[in-house]
Amino acid sequence: MREKWPDLAGRIEGETHVLPVRVYFEDTDCAGVVYHANFLKFCERGRSDFIRLLGIEHQGLANPDEGEPSVFVVRHIEIDYLKPGRMDDVLEIVTTCAEIGSASLVLQQDVRRDGTLIARAKVSVVLVSRAGKPQRLGAIIRGALQRFVNQARET
Amino acid sequence: MREKWPDLAGRIEGETHVLPVRVYFEDTDCAGVVYHANFLKFCERGRSDFIRLLGIEHQGLANPDEGEPSVFVVRHIEIDYLKPGRMDDVLEIVTTCAEIGSASLVLQQDVRRDGTLIARAKVSVVLVSRAGKPQRLGAIIRGALQRFVNQARET
Protein backbone atom coordinates (compact mmCIF):
# COMPACT_ATOMS: atom_id res chain seq x y z
CA MET A 1 0.00 0.00 0.00
CA ARG A 2 3.07 2.19 0.32
CA GLU A 3 2.79 3.17 -3.34
CA LYS A 4 -0.92 3.83 -3.26
CA TRP A 5 -0.76 6.11 -0.22
CA PRO A 6 2.81 7.37 -0.36
CA ASP A 7 2.86 9.61 2.71
CA LEU A 8 0.72 7.51 4.99
CA ALA A 9 3.62 7.03 7.42
CA GLY A 10 4.76 10.63 7.12
CA ARG A 11 8.22 11.57 5.86
CA ILE A 12 11.79 11.87 7.01
CA GLU A 13 12.60 15.57 6.64
CA GLY A 14 16.22 16.42 7.37
CA GLU A 15 17.00 15.00 10.78
CA THR A 16 13.39 14.58 11.84
CA HIS A 17 10.36 12.44 11.13
CA VAL A 18 7.16 14.33 10.37
CA LEU A 19 3.70 12.76 10.53
CA PRO A 20 0.57 14.73 9.67
CA VAL A 21 -2.40 14.03 11.94
CA ARG A 22 -5.90 15.23 11.20
CA VAL A 23 -8.06 16.14 14.21
CA TYR A 24 -11.42 14.35 14.05
CA PHE A 25 -14.46 14.45 16.38
CA GLU A 26 -13.06 11.44 18.28
CA ASP A 27 -10.01 13.50 19.31
CA THR A 28 -11.87 16.44 20.81
CA ASP A 29 -13.84 16.88 24.02
CA CYS A 30 -16.76 18.99 25.16
CA ALA A 31 -14.41 21.86 26.03
CA GLY A 32 -14.08 22.21 22.25
CA VAL A 33 -10.41 21.23 22.02
CA VAL A 34 -8.26 18.14 21.54
CA TYR A 35 -8.46 16.02 24.71
CA HIS A 36 -5.05 16.16 26.37
CA ALA A 37 -4.42 12.40 26.49
CA ASN A 38 -4.90 12.16 22.73
CA PHE A 39 -1.67 14.06 22.14
CA LEU A 40 0.08 10.98 23.54
CA LYS A 41 -1.70 8.88 20.93
CA PHE A 42 -0.55 11.23 18.19
CA CYS A 43 3.04 11.00 19.47
CA GLU A 44 2.86 7.21 19.55
CA ARG A 45 1.67 7.21 15.94
CA GLY A 46 4.70 9.36 15.13
CA ARG A 47 7.10 6.97 16.86
CA SER A 48 5.54 3.93 15.17
CA ASP A 49 5.79 5.50 11.72
CA PHE A 50 9.30 6.83 12.33
CA ILE A 51 10.52 3.27 12.98
CA ARG A 52 8.42 2.02 10.07
CA LEU A 53 10.08 4.50 7.68
CA LEU A 54 13.51 3.44 8.96
CA GLY A 55 12.55 0.05 7.57
CA ILE A 56 12.69 -1.73 10.91
CA GLU A 57 10.21 -4.49 11.68
CA HIS A 58 9.09 -5.27 15.24
CA GLN A 59 11.12 -8.48 15.15
CA GLY A 60 14.18 -6.48 14.15
CA LEU A 61 14.31 -4.28 17.23
CA ALA A 62 16.63 -6.61 19.14
CA ASN A 63 19.70 -8.33 17.67
CA PRO A 64 18.69 -11.47 15.78
CA ASP A 65 20.93 -13.75 17.87
CA GLU A 66 19.58 -12.35 21.13
CA GLY A 67 16.31 -11.91 19.49
CA GLU A 68 13.12 -12.37 21.38
CA PRO A 69 10.15 -10.61 19.81
CA SER A 70 10.27 -7.26 21.54
CA VAL A 71 8.24 -4.14 21.86
CA PHE A 72 8.93 -0.61 23.05
CA VAL A 73 7.10 0.31 26.23
CA VAL A 74 6.83 3.84 27.56
CA ARG A 75 8.67 4.46 30.85
CA HIS A 76 8.45 8.19 31.28
CA ILE A 77 6.75 11.13 29.61
CA GLU A 78 7.00 14.85 30.15
CA ILE A 79 4.64 16.93 28.10
CA ASP A 80 3.88 20.64 27.89
CA TYR A 81 0.58 21.76 26.45
CA LEU A 82 1.09 25.21 24.97
CA LYS A 83 -1.92 25.86 22.76
CA PRO A 84 -5.17 23.99 22.16
CA GLY A 85 -5.67 21.73 19.15
CA ARG A 86 -9.02 22.03 17.40
CA MET A 87 -11.42 20.07 15.21
CA ASP A 88 -10.25 19.78 11.57
CA ASP A 89 -6.70 20.93 12.39
CA VAL A 90 -3.84 19.33 10.53
CA LEU A 91 -1.16 18.81 13.16
CA GLU A 92 2.37 17.70 12.46
CA ILE A 93 4.15 15.38 14.86
CA VAL A 94 7.85 16.13 14.54
CA THR A 95 10.07 13.47 16.13
CA THR A 96 13.78 13.45 16.80
CA CYS A 97 15.88 11.09 18.87
CA ALA A 98 17.39 12.79 21.92
CA GLU A 99 19.27 9.81 23.37
CA ILE A 100 20.09 6.20 22.55
CA GLY A 101 20.66 4.04 25.62
CA SER A 102 21.48 0.37 25.91
CA ALA A 103 17.86 -0.79 26.00
CA SER A 104 16.13 2.56 25.76
CA LEU A 105 15.51 5.65 23.67
CA VAL A 106 14.53 9.18 24.52
CA LEU A 107 12.51 10.89 21.82
CA GLN A 108 11.60 14.52 21.55
CA GLN A 109 8.25 15.04 19.91
CA ASP A 110 6.80 18.39 18.94
CA VAL A 111 3.22 18.89 17.87
CA ARG A 112 2.97 21.77 15.43
CA ARG A 113 0.20 23.51 13.52
CA ASP A 114 1.27 25.66 10.60
CA GLY A 115 4.71 25.84 12.12
CA THR A 116 3.49 26.92 15.58
CA LEU A 117 4.42 24.68 18.49
CA ILE A 118 1.31 23.57 20.34
CA ALA A 119 2.71 20.76 22.51
CA ARG A 120 6.15 19.33 23.27
CA ALA A 121 6.82 15.90 24.72
CA LYS A 122 9.92 14.03 25.86
CA VAL A 123 9.21 10.32 25.80
CA SER A 124 11.45 7.57 27.21
CA VAL A 125 10.81 4.09 25.88
CA VAL A 126 12.42 0.78 26.81
CA LEU A 127 12.65 -2.28 24.61
CA VAL A 128 11.22 -5.28 26.43
CA SER A 129 10.45 -8.91 25.63
CA ARG A 130 6.90 -10.22 25.89
CA ALA A 131 7.74 -11.24 29.47
CA GLY A 132 8.72 -7.65 30.20
CA LYS A 133 12.51 -8.16 30.36
CA PRO A 134 14.56 -5.27 28.93
CA GLN A 135 16.30 -6.14 25.65
CA ARG A 136 19.43 -4.53 24.22
CA LEU A 137 18.65 -2.46 21.15
CA GLY A 138 19.80 -4.27 18.02
CA ALA A 139 22.60 -2.97 15.82
CA ILE A 140 20.20 -2.18 13.01
CA ILE A 141 17.97 0.22 14.89
CA ARG A 142 20.95 1.70 16.69
CA GLY A 143 22.63 2.40 13.37
CA ALA A 144 19.50 3.75 11.77
CA LEU A 145 18.82 6.21 14.59
CA GLN A 146 22.38 7.48 14.99
CA ARG A 147 22.12 10.40 12.62
CA PHE A 148 18.95 11.70 14.29
CA VAL A 149 20.63 11.86 17.69
CA ASN A 150 23.29 14.43 17.03
CA GLN A 151 20.76 16.81 15.61
CA ALA A 152 18.61 16.63 18.70
CA ARG A 153 21.59 17.25 20.97
CA GLU A 154 22.50 20.39 19.12
CA THR A 155 19.03 21.86 19.22
CA MET B 1 -11.33 -5.54 45.86
CA ARG B 2 -14.93 -6.71 45.53
CA GLU B 3 -15.54 -5.89 49.18
CA LYS B 4 -13.89 -2.51 49.10
CA TRP B 5 -15.81 -1.30 46.02
CA PRO B 6 -18.92 -3.45 46.18
CA ASP B 7 -20.76 -2.18 43.09
CA LEU B 8 -17.78 -1.70 40.81
CA ALA B 9 -19.10 -4.35 38.39
CA GLY B 10 -22.69 -3.15 38.66
CA ARG B 11 -25.50 -5.34 39.93
CA ILE B 12 -27.86 -8.04 38.78
CA GLU B 13 -31.32 -6.49 39.13
CA GLY B 14 -34.15 -8.90 38.42
CA GLU B 15 -33.48 -10.39 35.01
CA THR B 16 -30.97 -7.75 33.95
CA HIS B 17 -27.46 -6.59 34.66
CA VAL B 18 -27.08 -2.89 35.40
CA LEU B 19 -23.77 -1.03 35.25
CA PRO B 20 -23.50 2.68 36.08
CA VAL B 21 -21.15 4.62 33.80
CA ARG B 22 -20.05 8.17 34.52
CA VAL B 23 -19.48 10.41 31.51
CA TYR B 24 -16.06 12.07 31.65
CA PHE B 25 -14.33 14.56 29.32
CA GLU B 26 -12.73 11.64 27.44
CA ASP B 27 -16.19 10.40 26.42
CA THR B 28 -17.44 13.64 24.90
CA ASP B 29 -16.61 15.45 21.67
CA CYS B 30 -16.59 19.05 20.50
CA ALA B 31 -20.30 18.86 19.63
CA GLY B 32 -20.77 18.81 23.43
CA VAL B 33 -22.17 15.29 23.66
CA VAL B 34 -20.95 11.72 24.16
CA TYR B 35 -19.11 10.61 21.01
CA HIS B 36 -21.24 7.93 19.36
CA ALA B 37 -18.59 5.20 19.27
CA ASN B 38 -18.12 5.47 23.03
CA PHE B 39 -21.58 4.01 23.62
CA LEU B 40 -20.12 0.77 22.24
CA LYS B 41 -17.39 0.97 24.86
CA PHE B 42 -19.98 1.45 27.58
CA CYS B 43 -21.90 -1.57 26.31
CA GLU B 44 -18.76 -3.69 26.25
CA ARG B 45 -18.08 -2.70 29.88
CA GLY B 46 -21.60 -3.87 30.67
CA ARG B 47 -21.08 -7.23 28.97
CA SER B 48 -17.72 -7.76 30.68
CA ASP B 49 -19.15 -7.02 34.10
CA PHE B 50 -22.30 -9.06 33.49
CA ILE B 51 -20.15 -12.14 32.89
CA ARG B 52 -17.93 -11.19 35.80
CA LEU B 53 -20.91 -11.05 38.17
CA LEU B 54 -22.09 -14.43 36.90
CA GLY B 55 -18.80 -15.67 38.32
CA ILE B 56 -17.44 -16.86 34.99
CA GLU B 57 -13.74 -16.51 34.23
CA HIS B 58 -12.45 -16.08 30.69
CA GLN B 59 -11.07 -19.63 30.80
CA GLY B 60 -14.50 -20.89 31.79
CA LEU B 61 -16.34 -19.71 28.70
CA ALA B 62 -15.83 -22.98 26.80
CA ASN B 63 -16.27 -26.47 28.29
CA PRO B 64 -13.15 -27.52 30.18
CA ASP B 65 -12.65 -30.68 28.12
CA GLU B 66 -12.96 -28.80 24.85
CA GLY B 67 -11.36 -25.87 26.46
CA GLU B 68 -9.09 -23.61 24.59
CA PRO B 69 -8.77 -20.17 26.14
CA SER B 70 -11.50 -18.28 24.40
CA VAL B 71 -12.79 -14.79 24.06
CA PHE B 72 -16.04 -13.24 22.84
CA VAL B 73 -15.69 -11.24 19.65
CA VAL B 74 -18.35 -8.95 18.29
CA ARG B 75 -19.95 -10.08 15.01
CA HIS B 76 -22.83 -7.69 14.55
CA ILE B 77 -24.19 -4.57 16.18
CA GLU B 78 -27.33 -2.57 15.62
CA ILE B 79 -27.60 0.58 17.66
CA ASP B 80 -30.14 3.39 17.84
CA TYR B 81 -29.09 6.72 19.27
CA LEU B 82 -32.18 8.36 20.72
CA LYS B 83 -30.92 11.19 22.91
CA PRO B 84 -27.48 12.70 23.51
CA GLY B 85 -25.39 11.79 26.54
CA ARG B 86 -23.65 14.68 28.26
CA MET B 87 -20.65 15.45 30.46
CA ASP B 88 -21.13 14.36 34.11
CA ASP B 89 -24.15 12.19 33.27
CA VAL B 90 -24.58 8.94 35.15
CA LEU B 91 -25.73 6.46 32.56
CA GLU B 92 -26.95 2.97 33.28
CA ILE B 93 -26.12 0.14 30.90
CA VAL B 94 -28.93 -2.40 31.22
CA THR B 95 -28.08 -5.77 29.67
CA THR B 96 -30.26 -8.77 29.00
CA CYS B 97 -29.61 -11.88 26.96
CA ALA B 98 -31.85 -12.12 23.89
CA GLU B 99 -30.57 -15.39 22.48
CA ILE B 100 -28.14 -18.20 23.32
CA GLY B 101 -26.73 -19.94 20.26
CA SER B 102 -24.28 -22.78 20.00
CA ALA B 103 -21.19 -20.56 19.91
CA SER B 104 -22.84 -17.18 20.14
CA LEU B 105 -24.97 -14.83 22.20
CA VAL B 106 -27.25 -11.96 21.32
CA LEU B 107 -27.43 -9.30 24.00
CA GLN B 108 -29.82 -6.41 24.24
CA GLN B 109 -28.25 -3.39 25.87
CA ASP B 110 -30.09 -0.23 26.81
CA VAL B 111 -28.38 2.96 27.86
CA ARG B 112 -30.57 4.88 30.28
CA ARG B 113 -30.32 8.15 32.16
CA ASP B 114 -32.70 8.58 35.08
CA GLY B 115 -34.89 5.91 33.55
CA THR B 116 -35.01 7.51 30.09
CA LEU B 117 -33.77 5.42 27.19
CA ILE B 118 -31.00 7.24 25.35
CA ALA B 119 -29.55 4.44 23.22
CA ARG B 120 -30.45 0.81 22.47
CA ALA B 121 -28.09 -1.77 21.05
CA LYS B 122 -28.40 -5.37 19.94
CA VAL B 123 -25.01 -7.01 20.02
CA SER B 124 -24.11 -10.44 18.63
CA VAL B 125 -20.94 -11.99 19.99
CA VAL B 126 -19.22 -15.25 19.09
CA LEU B 127 -16.91 -17.24 21.31
CA VAL B 128 -13.63 -17.87 19.48
CA SER B 129 -10.28 -19.42 20.31
CA ARG B 130 -7.11 -17.37 20.06
CA ALA B 131 -6.77 -18.66 16.49
CA GLY B 132 -10.23 -17.30 15.72
CA LYS B 133 -12.07 -20.64 15.58
CA PRO B 134 -15.62 -20.57 16.99
CA GLN B 135 -15.96 -22.49 20.27
CA ARG B 136 -19.13 -24.04 21.70
CA LEU B 137 -20.34 -22.17 24.76
CA GLY B 138 -19.58 -24.16 27.91
CA ALA B 139 -22.31 -25.60 30.12
CA ILE B 140 -21.51 -23.19 32.92
CA ILE B 141 -22.12 -19.99 31.02
CA ARG B 142 -25.08 -21.52 29.22
CA GLY B 143 -26.64 -22.43 32.54
CA ALA B 144 -25.88 -19.09 34.12
CA LEU B 145 -27.43 -17.11 31.27
CA GLN B 146 -30.56 -19.24 30.88
CA ARG B 147 -32.78 -17.28 33.20
CA PHE B 148 -31.94 -13.98 31.52
CA VAL B 149 -33.04 -15.26 28.11
CA ASN B 150 -36.69 -15.92 28.74
CA GLN B 151 -37.14 -12.45 30.14
CA ALA B 152 -35.71 -10.84 27.04
CA ARG B 153 -37.93 -12.92 24.79
CA GLU B 154 -41.04 -11.79 26.58
CA THR B 155 -40.19 -8.11 26.45
Add this chain to the structure above:
Amino acid sequence: MREKWPDLAGRIEGETHVLPVRVYFEDTDCAGVVYHANFLKFCERGRSDFIRLLGIEHQGLANPDEGEPSVFVVRHIEIDYLKPGRMDDVLEIVTTCAEIGSASLVLQQDVRRDGTLIARAKVSVVLVSRAGKPQRLGAIIRGALQRFVNQARET
Protein backbone atom coordinates in the same frame (compact mmCIF):
# COMPACT_ATOMS: atom_id res chain seq x y z
CA MET C 1 -1.57 21.84 4.14
CA ARG C 2 -3.50 20.20 1.35
CA GLU C 3 -0.53 20.56 -0.96
CA LYS C 4 2.02 19.31 1.52
CA TRP C 5 0.06 16.15 2.40
CA PRO C 6 -2.04 15.65 -0.70
CA ASP C 7 -3.93 12.49 0.29
CA LEU C 8 -4.47 13.25 3.94
CA ALA C 9 -8.26 13.31 3.47
CA GLY C 10 -8.23 10.29 1.16
CA ARG C 11 -9.48 10.42 -2.40
CA ILE C 12 -12.68 10.32 -4.41
CA GLU C 13 -12.35 7.17 -6.55
CA GLY C 14 -15.17 6.71 -9.03
CA GLU C 15 -18.39 6.93 -7.05
CA THR C 16 -16.79 6.35 -3.66
CA HIS C 17 -14.60 8.09 -1.15
CA VAL C 18 -11.58 6.10 0.04
CA LEU C 19 -9.61 6.93 3.18
CA PRO C 20 -6.57 4.91 4.23
CA VAL C 21 -6.32 4.28 7.98
CA ARG C 22 -3.24 2.86 9.63
CA VAL C 23 -3.80 0.61 12.65
CA TYR C 24 -1.70 1.76 15.62
CA PHE C 25 -1.34 0.35 19.16
CA GLU C 26 -4.14 2.66 20.36
CA ASP C 27 -6.59 0.89 18.03
CA THR C 28 -5.93 -2.65 19.22
CA ASP C 29 -6.86 -4.51 22.39
CA CYS C 30 -5.39 -7.35 24.41
CA ALA C 31 -7.13 -9.92 22.19
CA GLY C 32 -4.55 -8.82 19.59
CA VAL C 33 -7.02 -7.25 17.16
CA VAL C 34 -8.64 -3.88 16.44
CA TYR C 35 -11.12 -3.11 19.21
CA HIS C 36 -14.59 -3.28 17.69
CA ALA C 37 -15.71 0.24 18.65
CA ASN C 38 -12.72 1.73 16.85
CA PHE C 39 -14.16 0.71 13.49
CA LEU C 40 -16.84 3.32 14.16
CA LYS C 41 -14.11 5.90 14.66
CA PHE C 42 -12.53 4.91 11.35
CA CYS C 43 -15.90 5.24 9.61
CA GLU C 44 -16.45 8.67 11.15
CA ARG C 45 -13.05 9.77 9.85
CA GLY C 46 -14.15 8.56 6.43
CA ARG C 47 -17.41 10.54 6.57
CA SER C 48 -15.63 13.69 7.78
CA ASP C 49 -13.06 13.51 4.99
CA PHE C 50 -15.65 12.64 2.35
CA ILE C 51 -17.51 15.87 3.12
CA ARG C 52 -14.21 17.74 3.35
CA LEU C 53 -13.21 16.58 -0.14
CA LEU C 54 -16.60 17.63 -1.48
CA GLY C 55 -15.51 21.11 -0.40
CA ILE C 56 -18.30 21.57 2.11
CA GLU C 57 -17.65 23.43 5.36
CA HIS C 58 -19.57 22.67 8.54
CA GLN C 59 -21.40 26.00 8.18
CA GLY C 60 -22.42 24.98 4.66
CA LEU C 61 -24.38 21.90 5.61
CA ALA C 62 -27.70 23.74 5.90
CA ASN C 63 -28.99 26.35 3.43
CA PRO C 64 -27.49 29.76 4.16
CA ASP C 65 -30.86 31.46 4.58
CA GLU C 66 -32.09 28.78 6.99
CA GLY C 67 -28.63 28.45 8.25
CA GLU C 68 -27.91 27.69 11.82
CA PRO C 69 -24.50 26.15 12.39
CA SER C 70 -25.26 22.46 12.14
CA VAL C 71 -23.59 19.16 12.67
CA PHE C 72 -24.33 15.59 11.64
CA VAL C 73 -25.24 13.31 14.51
CA VAL C 74 -25.46 9.55 14.23
CA ARG C 75 -28.96 8.11 14.63
CA HIS C 76 -28.52 4.47 13.70
CA ILE C 77 -25.70 2.09 12.88
CA GLU C 78 -25.65 -1.48 11.70
CA ILE C 79 -22.23 -3.03 11.45
CA ASP C 80 -20.97 -6.50 10.54
CA TYR C 81 -17.53 -7.54 11.67
CA LEU C 82 -16.25 -10.10 9.17
CA LYS C 83 -12.52 -10.39 9.83
CA PRO C 84 -10.21 -8.97 12.48
CA GLY C 85 -8.06 -5.91 11.85
CA ARG C 86 -4.50 -6.11 13.14
CA MET C 87 -1.63 -3.91 14.27
CA ASP C 88 0.16 -2.16 11.37
CA ASP C 89 -2.63 -2.93 8.89
CA VAL C 90 -3.48 -0.34 6.29
CA LEU C 91 -7.26 -0.36 6.11
CA GLU C 92 -9.31 1.47 3.53
CA ILE C 93 -12.61 3.04 4.50
CA VAL C 94 -14.77 3.06 1.38
CA THR C 95 -17.82 5.31 1.67
CA THR C 96 -20.82 5.70 -0.59
CA CYS C 97 -24.10 7.47 -0.06
CA ALA C 98 -27.04 5.07 0.06
CA GLU C 99 -29.83 7.58 0.63
CA ILE C 100 -30.40 11.32 0.85
CA GLY C 101 -33.33 12.30 3.04
CA SER C 102 -34.70 15.69 3.92
CA ALA C 103 -32.51 16.14 7.01
CA SER C 104 -30.61 12.87 6.92
CA LEU C 105 -28.19 10.68 5.02
CA VAL C 106 -27.58 6.97 4.96
CA LEU C 107 -23.99 6.04 4.20
CA GLN C 108 -22.59 2.66 3.41
CA GLN C 109 -19.07 2.22 4.66
CA ASP C 110 -16.85 -0.75 3.94
CA VAL C 111 -13.58 -1.41 5.71
CA ARG C 112 -11.20 -3.23 3.40
CA ARG C 113 -7.67 -4.59 3.67
CA ASP C 114 -5.94 -5.34 0.39
CA GLY C 115 -9.33 -5.50 -1.25
CA THR C 116 -10.81 -7.92 1.30
CA LEU C 117 -13.91 -6.75 3.13
CA ILE C 118 -13.33 -6.91 6.88
CA ALA C 119 -16.27 -4.86 8.16
CA ARG C 120 -19.38 -3.26 6.63
CA ALA C 121 -21.45 -0.52 8.24
CA LYS C 122 -24.64 1.29 7.35
CA VAL C 123 -24.74 4.60 9.14
CA SER C 124 -27.69 6.99 9.36
CA VAL C 125 -26.87 10.56 10.26
CA VAL C 126 -29.16 13.52 10.85
CA LEU C 127 -28.24 17.17 10.46
CA VAL C 128 -29.09 19.02 13.66
CA SER C 129 -28.60 22.52 15.03
CA ARG C 130 -26.63 23.10 18.21
CA ALA C 131 -29.91 22.87 20.10
CA GLY C 132 -30.51 19.45 18.56
CA LYS C 133 -33.25 20.46 16.10
CA PRO C 134 -33.14 18.65 12.74
CA GLN C 135 -32.10 20.92 9.85
CA ARG C 136 -32.90 20.46 6.16
CA LEU C 137 -29.84 19.53 4.16
CA GLY C 138 -28.64 22.50 2.12
CA ALA C 139 -28.73 22.53 -1.68
CA ILE C 140 -24.94 22.44 -1.89
CA ILE C 141 -24.42 19.20 -0.03
CA ARG C 142 -27.48 17.67 -1.65
CA GLY C 143 -26.11 18.49 -5.05
CA ALA C 144 -22.61 17.31 -4.24
CA LEU C 145 -23.79 13.95 -2.94
CA GLN C 146 -26.27 13.23 -5.74
CA ARG C 147 -23.92 11.34 -8.01
CA PHE C 148 -22.78 9.03 -5.19
CA VAL C 149 -26.32 7.92 -4.43
CA ASN C 150 -27.25 6.25 -7.66
CA GLN C 151 -24.13 4.14 -7.54
CA ALA C 152 -24.93 2.85 -4.08
CA ARG C 153 -28.46 1.96 -5.12
CA GLU C 154 -27.24 -0.13 -7.99
CA THR C 155 -24.73 -2.10 -5.93
Add this chain to the structure above:
Amino acid sequence: MREKWPDLAGRIEGETHVLPVRVYFEDTDCAGVVYHANFLKFCERGRSDFIRLLGIEHQGLANPDEGEPSVFVVRHIEIDYLKPGRMDDVLEIVTTCAEIGSASLVLQQDVRRDGTLIARAKVSVVLVSRAGKPQRLGAIIRGALQRFVNQARET
Protein backbone atom coordinates in the same frame (compact mmCIF):
# COMPACT_ATOMS: atom_id res chain seq x y z
CA MET D 1 -27.98 8.61 41.52
CA ARG D 2 -25.53 9.23 44.36
CA GLU D 3 -27.60 7.08 46.66
CA LYS D 4 -28.08 4.27 44.19
CA TRP D 5 -24.36 3.98 43.34
CA PRO D 6 -22.73 5.39 46.44
CA ASP D 7 -19.05 5.01 45.47
CA LEU D 8 -19.33 5.89 41.80
CA ALA D 9 -17.14 8.98 42.27
CA GLY D 10 -14.73 7.17 44.59
CA ARG D 11 -14.10 8.30 48.16
CA ILE D 12 -12.14 10.80 50.15
CA GLU D 13 -9.80 8.70 52.30
CA GLY D 14 -7.77 10.71 54.79
CA GLU D 15 -6.02 13.42 52.80
CA THR D 16 -6.50 11.77 49.43
CA HIS D 17 -9.20 11.01 46.89
CA VAL D 18 -9.38 7.40 45.75
CA LEU D 19 -11.19 6.30 42.59
CA PRO D 20 -11.38 2.64 41.56
CA VAL D 21 -11.00 2.04 37.84
CA ARG D 22 -11.69 -1.30 36.20
CA VAL D 23 -9.52 -2.19 33.20
CA TYR D 24 -11.67 -3.22 30.22
CA PHE D 25 -10.75 -4.37 26.71
CA GLU D 26 -10.93 -0.77 25.47
CA ASP D 27 -8.07 0.19 27.80
CA THR D 28 -5.59 -2.46 26.65
CA ASP D 29 -3.53 -2.82 23.49
CA CYS D 30 -2.12 -5.71 21.49
CA ALA D 31 0.97 -5.83 23.72
CA GLY D 32 -1.46 -7.21 26.33
CA VAL D 33 -1.26 -4.29 28.74
CA VAL D 34 -3.01 -0.99 29.44
CA TYR D 35 -2.15 1.45 26.63
CA HIS D 36 0.04 4.17 28.15
CA ALA D 37 -2.14 7.14 27.15
CA ASN D 38 -5.11 5.62 28.95
CA PHE D 39 -3.47 6.20 32.33
CA LEU D 40 -3.96 9.91 31.62
CA LYS D 41 -7.66 9.24 31.12
CA PHE D 42 -7.82 7.39 34.43
CA CYS D 43 -6.08 10.32 36.16
CA GLU D 44 -8.50 12.78 34.61
CA ARG D 45 -11.41 10.71 35.91
CA GLY D 46 -9.79 10.90 39.34
CA ARG D 47 -9.47 14.68 39.17
CA SER D 48 -13.06 15.11 37.94
CA ASP D 49 -14.45 12.96 40.73
CA PHE D 50 -12.22 14.54 43.37
CA ILE D 51 -13.72 17.95 42.57
CA ARG D 52 -17.18 16.39 42.34
CA LEU D 53 -16.85 14.93 45.84
CA LEU D 54 -15.70 18.29 47.17
CA GLY D 55 -19.14 19.47 46.07
CA ILE D 56 -17.85 21.96 43.54
CA GLU D 57 -19.72 22.51 40.30
CA HIS D 58 -17.97 23.60 37.11
CA GLN D 59 -19.59 27.02 37.41
CA GLY D 60 -18.18 27.29 40.94
CA LEU D 61 -14.52 27.03 40.02
CA ALA D 62 -14.03 30.79 39.70
CA ASN D 63 -15.39 33.39 42.14
CA PRO D 64 -19.04 34.16 41.38
CA ASP D 65 -18.43 37.88 40.94
CA GLU D 66 -15.53 37.29 38.57
CA GLY D 67 -17.28 34.31 37.31
CA GLU D 68 -17.05 33.24 33.74
CA PRO D 69 -17.84 29.59 33.20
CA SER D 70 -14.42 28.03 33.46
CA VAL D 71 -12.73 24.73 32.96
CA PHE D 72 -9.42 23.22 34.02
CA VAL D 73 -7.03 22.59 31.17
CA VAL D 74 -3.87 20.54 31.48
CA ARG D 75 -0.64 22.51 31.08
CA HIS D 76 2.04 19.99 32.03
CA ILE D 77 2.28 16.32 32.87
CA GLU D 78 5.12 14.18 34.09
CA ILE D 79 4.35 10.50 34.36
CA ASP D 80 6.39 7.44 35.31
CA TYR D 81 5.18 4.05 34.19
CA LEU D 82 6.47 1.50 36.71
CA LYS D 83 4.50 -1.68 36.07
CA PRO D 84 2.01 -2.72 33.42
CA GLY D 85 -1.74 -2.63 34.03
CA ARG D 86 -3.69 -5.62 32.76
CA MET D 87 -7.16 -6.64 31.62
CA ASP D 88 -9.65 -7.02 34.50
CA ASP D 89 -7.37 -5.21 36.98
CA VAL D 90 -8.97 -2.97 39.56
CA LEU D 91 -6.71 0.06 39.73
CA GLU D 92 -6.98 2.82 42.28
CA ILE D 93 -6.28 6.40 41.30
CA VAL D 94 -5.03 8.17 44.42
CA THR D 95 -5.02 11.95 44.09
CA THR D 96 -3.57 14.61 46.34
CA CYS D 97 -3.04 18.30 45.78
CA ALA D 98 0.64 19.24 45.68
CA GLU D 99 0.27 22.97 45.08
CA ILE D 100 -2.42 25.65 44.83
CA GLY D 101 -1.45 28.57 42.63
CA SER D 102 -3.38 31.68 41.71
CA ALA D 103 -5.04 30.17 38.62
CA SER D 104 -3.52 26.70 38.75
CA LEU D 105 -3.20 23.46 40.68
CA VAL D 106 -0.56 20.77 40.76
CA LEU D 107 -1.94 17.35 41.53
CA GLN D 108 -0.04 14.21 42.37
CA GLN D 109 -1.78 11.11 41.12
CA ASP D 110 -0.72 7.57 41.88
CA VAL D 111 -2.12 4.53 40.11
CA ARG D 112 -2.07 1.55 42.45
CA ARG D 113 -3.08 -2.09 42.20
CA ASP D 114 -3.51 -3.93 45.51
CA GLY D 115 -1.37 -1.27 47.13
CA THR D 116 1.47 -1.53 44.60
CA LEU D 117 2.39 1.63 42.72
CA ILE D 118 2.17 1.06 38.99
CA ALA D 119 2.28 4.65 37.69
CA ARG D 120 2.83 8.09 39.18
CA ALA D 121 1.85 11.37 37.56
CA LYS D 122 2.29 15.03 38.42
CA VAL D 123 -0.32 17.05 36.60
CA SER D 124 -0.50 20.85 36.37
CA VAL D 125 -3.85 22.30 35.43
CA VAL D 126 -4.89 25.90 34.82
CA LEU D 127 -8.38 27.31 35.18
CA VAL D 128 -9.38 29.07 31.97
CA SER D 129 -12.49 30.73 30.57
CA ARG D 130 -14.11 29.44 27.39
CA ALA D 131 -11.96 31.97 25.51
CA GLY D 132 -8.86 30.46 27.06
CA LYS D 133 -8.06 33.27 29.51
CA PRO D 134 -6.68 32.13 32.89
CA GLN D 135 -9.13 32.65 35.76
CA ARG D 136 -8.30 33.05 39.45
CA LEU D 137 -9.38 30.03 41.48
CA GLY D 138 -12.48 30.86 43.49
CA ALA D 139 -12.48 30.96 47.28
CA ILE D 140 -14.64 27.85 47.51
CA ILE D 141 -12.33 25.50 45.67
CA ARG D 142 -9.30 27.08 47.29
CA GLY D 143 -10.79 26.46 50.71
CA ALA D 144 -11.90 22.95 49.91
CA LEU D 145 -8.47 21.90 48.64
CA GLN D 146 -6.44 23.47 51.42
CA ARG D 147 -6.32 20.47 53.70
CA PHE D 148 -5.11 18.18 50.92
CA VAL D 149 -2.14 20.41 50.16
CA ASN D 150 -0.26 20.18 53.42
CA GLN D 151 -0.41 16.42 53.32
CA ALA D 152 1.12 16.31 49.87
CA ARG D 153 3.91 18.65 50.88
CA GLU D 154 4.88 16.46 53.79
CA THR D 155 4.98 13.26 51.75
